[in-house]
Amino acid sequence: MDMNIGIVVSEFNYDITSMMLERAKEHCKFLGVEVSEIVHVPGVFDMPLAINDLLKKDEVDGVVTLGTVIKGETKHDETVMSHAARKITDLSLKYEKPVSLGITGPGMSRLQAEERIERAKDAVESVVKMYKRNK
Numbered sequence: 001m002d003m004n005i006g007i008v009v010s011e012f013n014y015d016i017t018s019m020m021l022e023r024a025k026e027h028c029k030f031l032g033v034e035v036s037e038i039v040h041v042p043g044v045f046d047m048p049l050a051i052n053d054l055l056k057k058d059e060v061d062g063v064v065t066l067g068t069v070i071k072g073e074t075k076h077d078e079t080v081m082s083h084a085a086r087k088i089t090d091l092s093l094k095y096e097k098p099v100s101l102g103i104t105g106p107g108m109s110r111l112q113a114e115e116r117i118e119r120a121k122d123a124v125e126s127v128v129k130m131y132k133r134n135k
Helices: 016-033 044-055 078-095 110-115 119-134
Strands: 004-010 032-041 062-070 102-106
Touching: 004 016, 004 044, 004 110, 016 032, 016 062, 016 110, 016 119, 032 044, 044 078, 062 078, 062 110, 062 119, 078 102, 102 110
Parallel strands: 004 032, 004 062, 062 102
Antiparallel strands: none
């Protein structure tokens, strides 16, 4: 398959997101998808700008997002996830390119986030399937 994707990964909770990134890269290799660029951002809330920059590039066919939003003492996790998900959807529609929501949460404990590391593969699958559908 001739497809190039970008990956945007959150550095917050990097002990988890770094493993998600490895799973995503392995799955891309398995599917024959080229990862043209990996962008690290501080947190999930910071992803839209990096996604926007990647989607502007003609050589990028889609973007995989990787992050985890773990519940704290407030509802901050819900706010972060809600706004990030909405903006990610908006960017996908604006550029007419697939962008996956490979972000686990909100409302999760650290243990639940660790149990969902493999979901990074689903994020890759989502972008690949939507790209194929639109070609």
